[in-house]
Amino acid sequence: MTKLSVNINKIATLRNSRGGDVPNVVQFAKDAQRFGAQGITIHPRPDERHIRYQDARDLKPEVYTEFNIEGNPITKFIDLVLEVKPTQVTLVPDAVDAITSNAGWDTLKHKDFLAEVIQEFKSNGIRTSIFVDPVLKQIEGAQATGTDRIELYTESFAKQYDLGNKDAIKPYVAAAELAGKLGLGVNAGHDLSLENIQFFKSQIPNLMEVSIGHALIAESLYLGVENVIQMYLQKLK
Ligand SMILES: CC(=O)[C@@H](O)[C@H](O)COP(=O)(O)O
Numbered sequence: 001m002t003k004l005s006v007n008i009n010k011i012a013t014l015r016n017s018r019g020g021d022v023p024n025v026v027q028f029a030k031d032a033q034r035f036g037a038q039g040i041t042i043h044p045r046p047d048e049r050h051i052r053y054q055d056a057r058d059l060k061p062e063v064y065t066e067f068n069i070e071g072n073p074i075t076k077f078i079d080l081v082l083e084v085k086p087t088q089v090t091l092v093p094d095a096v097d098a099i100t101s102n103a104g105w106d107t108l109k110h111k112d113f114l115a116e117v118i119q120e121f122k123s124n125g126i127r128t129s130i131f132v133d134p135v136l137k138q139i140e141g142a143q144a145t146g147t148d149r150i151e152l153y154t155e156s157f158a159k160q161y162d163l164g165n166k167d168a169i170k171p172y173v174a175a176a177e178l179a180g181k182l183g184l185g186v187n188a189g190h191d192l193s194l195e196n197i198q199f200f201k202s203q204i205p206n207l208m209e210v211s212i213g214h215a216l217i218a219e220s221l222y223l224g225v226e227n228v229i230q231m232y233l234q235k236l237k
């Protein structure tokens, strides 16, 4: 079974666009879980342009499914994660000015840094995952860091699938197979949608979790949040 973790960054973006507290991100997380989401993902960025660090603290008591916090492990982020103690932390090498995540880790170049941070999170009982491109040497490098899981960065798959190129799945299949052999759990995310999720899932049998935000919220504008979450759950069976 593949778990659906709903990324609620976009709910915070909408809230922040007017100041105030509409929509309320904690209420949205509670409702998403009630509608069947098996996890809640947030990705606070240093400028707090969508999810704020305080949101992570406010969400903690209300998230009874898997709580996944993603981000670049700068000191402020590490401190937040150690305070909130989510189920999982996903390390993403974001540049400060990136509009959204746009690359996986170079796990070979940053091995020592990642190993140190991962050890700290794991010793605090937090499962770790690192965001990587589907490149075999990066998967091997990920294992050397001691991480529990990887999150495959799916933007290139999503783009190519949209253009009709189903072969774009091939590097992901190879990466997931290698990760499985190396004892790493496999998550995936970025630009997954109702259009591409079923095919992606069908090709990656050891897919443990997907985190989906941008498309899921956009689809919900037309189809409704409860309905959309149920549609993803059907496709992830
Ligand atoms: C790690 C990843 O794939 C991103 O999709 C991210 O979690 C979303 O971040 P933004 O909402 O800031 O685009």
Ligand SMILES: NCC(=O)COP(=O)(O)O
Residues within 6 Å of the ligand: 007, 041, 043, 070, 151, 188, 189, 190, 191, 192, 211, 212, 213, 214, 215, 216
């Ligand atoms: N880790 C990926 C994520 O949380 C959501 O990415 P997206 O669906 O907003 O592209």
